[in-house]
Amino acid sequence: MSPILELRQLTKVYARVAAVESIDFTLLKGEVHALLGENGAGKSTLTKMIAGVVSPTSGTIVLDGKDITLRTPSDALAAGIAMVFQETSLVPSMTVAQNLFLGNEHFFNRVRGINIAAQQFMQSLSFQVDPTVQVGSLGAAKKQMVEIARAMLLKARIIVFDEPTATLTPEEKRHFFELVNTLRERGVSVIFISHALEEALSISDRITILRDGKLVLTDKTANFDRARIVQAMVGRTLSQELYGTRKTSVRPAGRRVLSVSNLRVGNVVKNNSLSVFAGQITGIFGLVGSGRTETFKVVAGAIKRDYTNGGEVFLDGKRVRYRVPAQSVRDGVAYITEDRKIEGFFETMSIKSNIFMGLLAKLRGKFWLKGREVDTVGEKWVKSLQVRAVSKGARVIELSGGNQQKAVIAKSLVQEPELIIFDEPTRGVDVGAIAEIHQIINRLADEGKAVVVISSYLPEVMQLSDRLLVARQGKVVEEFSPIEATEEKLMYAAVH
Amino acid sequence: MSGTELNGGGQAEAVAKAGPAGGASFLKGVAFDQQMIVLLLFAAIFLAFSLLLPGFFTVGNLLTLMRTVSVLGILGLGMAVVVIGRGIDLSMIASLAVPSAVVLMLASKDYGIATSLLCGVSLAVAIGVLNGFLVAYAEIPSLFTTLAVGIGIAGIGQSGLFEYEIVPWPAQLAAISWIGQGSLLGIPYSVLAFIAAAIIVGIFMRKTRLGAFIYASGDNPNAARIAGIPVRPILMLQYIIAGLVAMFAGLVLSASSSSMDTRIFNLTWIYDVILVVVLGGIGLSGGRGGVINVIIGTLLIGTIVNGMTIMNVSFEMQNLIKGVVLLAALSIDSIVNPRNEETAQQGDI
Numbered sequence: 001m002s003p004i005l006e007l008r009q010l011t012k013v014y015a016r017v018a019a020v021e022s023i024d025f026t027l028l029k030g031e032v033h034a035l036l037g038e039n040g041a042g043k044s045t046l047t048k049m050i051a052g053v054v055s056p057t058s059g060t061i062v063l064d065g066k067d068i069t070l071r072t073p074s075d076a077l078a079a080g081i082a083m084v085f086q087e088t089s090l091v092p093s094m095t096v097a098q099n100l101f102l103g104n105e106h107f108f109n110r111v112r113g114i115n116i117a118a119q120q121f122m123q124s125l126s127f128q129v130d131p132t133v134q135v136g137s138l139g140a141a142k143k144q145m146v147e148i149a150r151a152m153l154l155k156a157r158i159i160v161f162d163e164p165t166a167t168l169t170p171e172e173k174r175h176f177f178e179l180v181n182t183l184r185e186r187g188v189s190v191i192f193i194s195h196a197l198e199e200a201l202s203i204s205d206r207i208t209i210l211r212d213g214k215l216v217l218t219d220k221t222a223n224f225d226r227a228r229i230v231q232a233m234v235g236r237t238l239s240q241e242l243y244g245t246r247k248t249s250v251r252p253a254g255r256r257v258l259s260v261s262n263l264r265v266g267n268v269v270k271n272n273s274l275s276v277f278a279g280q281i282t283g284i285f286g287l288v289g290s291g292r293t294e295t296f297k298v299v300a301g302a303i304k305r306d307y308t309n310g311g312e313v314f315l316d317g318k319r320v321r322y323r324v325p326a327q328s329v330r331d332g333v334a335y336i337t338e339d340r341k342i343e344g345f346f347e348t349m350s351i352k353s354n355i356f357m358g359l360l361a362k363l364r365g366k367f368w369l370k371g372r373e374v375d376t377v378g379e380k381w382v383k384s385l386q387v388r389a390v391s392k393g394a395r396v397i398e399l400s401g402g403n404q405q406k407a408v409i410a411k412s413l414v415q416e417p418e419l420i421i422f423d424e425p426t427r428g429v430d431v432g433a434i435a436e437i438h439q440i441i442n443r444l445a446d447e448g449k450a451v452v453v454i455s456s457y458l459p460e461v462m463q464l465s466d467r468l469l470v471a472r473q474g475k476v477v478e479e480f481s482p483i484e485a486t487e488e489k490l491m492y493a494a495v496h
Numbered sequence: 497m498s499g500t501e502l503n504g505g506g507q508a509e510a511v512a513k514a515g516p517a518g519g520a521s522f523l524k525g526v527a528f529d530q531q532m533i534v535l536l537l538f539a540a541i542f543l544a545f546s547l548l549l550p551g552f553f554t555v556g557n558l559l560t561l562m563r564t565v566s567v568l569g570i571l572g573l574g575m576a577v578v579v580i581g582r583g584i585d586l587s588m589i590a591s592l593a594v595p596s597a598v599v600l601m602l603a604s605k606d607y608g609i610a611t612s613l614l615c616g617v618s619l620a621v622a623i624g625v626l627n628g629f630l631v632a633y634a635e636i637p638s639l640f641t642t643l644a645v646g647i648g649i650a651g652i653g654q655s656g657l658f659e660y661e662i663v664p665w666p667a668q669l670a671a672i673s674w675i676g677q678g679s680l681l682g683i684p685y686s687v688l689a690f691i692a693a694a695i696i697v698g699i700f701m702r703k704t705r706l707g708a709f710i711y712a713s714g715d716n717p718n719a720a721r722i723a724g725i726p727v728r729p730i731l732m733l734q735y736i737i738a739g740l741v742a743m744f745a746g747l748v749l750s751a752s753s754s755s756m757d758t759r760i761f762n763l764t765w766i767y768d769v770i771l772v773v774v775l776g777g778i779g780l781s782g783g784r785g786g787v788i789n790v791i792i793g794t795l796l797i798g799t800i801v802n803g804m805t806i807m808n809v810s811f812e813m814q815n816l817i818k819g820v821v822l823l824a825a826l827s828i829d830s831i832v833n834p835r836n837e838e839t840a841q842q843g844d845i
Contacts, residue, residue, distance in 0.1 A: 302721070302722055324727075325722050326721075329723070335722060342719075343716075343721075346712055346715040347715060347716065347783075349711070349783075357723060357725075358724075360709070360725075361709075361720075363705070368704060412723075415724070
């Protein structure tokens with residue numbers, strides 16, 4: 001097979017931090033190439049550069065042996081490169097046929113004409129989608145089909161998928177894999193980003209692994225197994241130290257701090273009930289769409305439950321219904337977000353100011369600030385959580401993922417919460433910092449706080465939790481003791 | 497209130513260290529660079545005008561310059577508060593004209609200074625509450641909210657609240673007419689009013705909890721909310737402050753010109769205010785900059801406008817030049833202070 005796309009020394013720098021650094025990458029004609037790596041490894045940035053969404057800071061993209069410059073996604077489409085995003089880029093209020101021909105309509109756009117053309121084209125791909133149906137009414141898998149069909153219609157020779165299976169059911173996933181195979185047979189090259197190692201192993205021809213913006217290795221899929229991928233992704237065998245040992249004892253449950261019963265939030269959380277106890281870590285495992293984040297955002301007042309039949313939330317036995325997080329913060333609840341860029345920190349502020357802002361938000365009846373307070377409070381927490389920064393006045397945005405996360409944790413802990421909810425506490429965090437963050441979480445439980453850890457990373461919840469709850473489709477479905485639980489059992493409960 | 501201040505923007509620190517004595521080379525950060533550029537630009541233009549324009553560097557003209565600039569500067573302070581909180585207040589000129597005209601009118605009808613002022617302040621606060629409520633709770637973008645509220649308030653003022661379109665400064669207010677007239681040690685009181693307002697707003701923004709909250713919710717409204725900051729009340733507060741500051745500017749203006757022209761809303765003055773704020777380096781993306789930026793921006797714009805007037809540049813031409821400068825400043829702002837990709841989608845102005 002001959003190369004169709006080559007990246008040479010491709011680099012993208014955001015705010016002085018390299019998201020992707022000097023990557024050399026080759027895509028062969030008609031191959032399925034899996035792109036793996038932890039969050040923040042640079043997969044999305046790399047594929048966005050290929051699809052013309054982001055322009056590289058330096059380096060060249062070579063298509064069919066010729067240097068090309070992709071300034072916009074339409075440049076890339078014209079060159080035969082299409083990208084299918086997680087959030088689909090289809091227009092929900094238009095029909096499948098209209099979406100297929102969007103941007104390529106004839107001057108007189110006859111509905112019947114495009115319906116017939118769409119029908120024929122869908123049949124040629126053996127896709128079972130009615131072209132007259134509105135896209136908004138389709139399921140995730142069918143939407144993906146329409147996206148693929150659109151890419152094929154535009155004669156794409158390279159299709160990039162960003163986590164194509166994240167929102168699909170197992171049945172839909174199987175169908176997606178068949179689609180990928182069809183594409184391969186037609187000589188289309190496929191790049192797909194995935195978090196599911198098994199998927200990558202089963203459908204790809206080659207695998208490339210990224211870590212911290214650099215390409216670690218590319219090899220034939222046959223030469224990989226799970227262990228080798230994980231090692232390449234994580235970089236150190238430290239993950240063995242972190243997750244290698246099995247838990248042999250659990251902390252006993254203290255008083256019941258939080259109890260949620262029959263919680264409902266739209267379609268996402270359905271009759272969810274659970275309890276959280278003081279002095280231990282309650283782990284919540286669940287896949288995307290299990291409603292775990294939404295449940296705890298309701299507890300923290302960040303989102304609202306359904307107005308009627310929304311269920312009940314009890315904090316220390318007291319019924320609560322928070323309108324805004326300010327109320328839950330006052331009652332000692334801290335929600336530490338899974339997305340620190342959007343909800344975590346203040347990018348223009350220093351680390352100390354960020355932490356102090358947490359204290360300010362909780363303090364009441366205070367008007368004047370004292371300059372020294374910022375420093376003393378900030379320094380105390382920087383020290384206690386070992387936030388490492390290049391300089392004292394460094395802004396949070398300039399820190400590494402792990403240190404950013406620690407700063408965000410400090411901002412919540414300074415409020416002296418009794419119930420601490422960690423949502424994906426180690427997402428996009430380097431391995432060294434993961435261990436430290438786990439220490440912080442354990443220390444909080446030892447101090448008698450009620451701690452919740454939401455994570456989609458199995459080894460993490462198994463290692464941290466004293467009680468393990470598995471959520472599926474909007475509710476907690478099963479409880480495990482981490483001593484007996486195995487990854488297989490948990491995954492089975494989360495999926496079926 | 498001593499020691500270092502809460503560093504909202506990383507910028508105050510830069511300014512503090514960047515005084516004439518502190519070597520600035522070790523400081524990085526674009527915000528500082530922009531301030532320095534604007535400051536140097538001001539110095540260069542001021543010097544050029546002094547040398548080239550006869551009549552620019554005279555005591556009389558400089559006093560005029562400072563007087564005209566001071567009202568603009570005071571307005572800039574109010575605008576800065578809102579812009580730091582990631583909003584914009586286009587109704588400020590209406591809040592300048594109508595509440596202060598109400599004060600003049602009531603005073604002229606012998607209601608007494610205190611009562612008149614109280615009514616004016618209440619009206620200014622009411623405008624701020626209306627703006628803030630619509631932006632914070634009805635979630636209408638601040639650009640449209642304040643544009644509509646501004647037009648509405650100006651319309652109420654023009655449609656019969658006042659007997660004449662130009663409300664004269666009444667004799668009953670002689671006791672406070674010093675805020676726009678006269679001078680202390682050669683410095684006009686209106687300039688002193690600007691300095692006083694700058695100090696008060698500066699202290700509020702950097703030394704109080706509420707000021708810190710404005711910085712936080714302008715920087716990242718989602719993070720501020722999750723952290724437990726009452727983001728919506730803080731939004732209302734911003735617009736109330738802007739309304740009060742604008743009314744103060746209106747009193748200074750009417751005292752200095754002995755009347756308040758309620759047709760003022762038709763002028764393009766609000767764009768000068770935005771120009772001052774953006775040119776001074778307060779990013780429209782929120783959370784950045786402070787009072788010092790307003791002062792720098794005010795000096796620069798004041799000098800340019802005054803110089804152009806002396807050069808007999810026509811009013812239309814002046815508008816054209818200001819328009820170009822504003823566009824350039826906005827473009828530079830969006831390059832220098834790019835809005836974070838993720839937060840860009842929410843809480844936009």
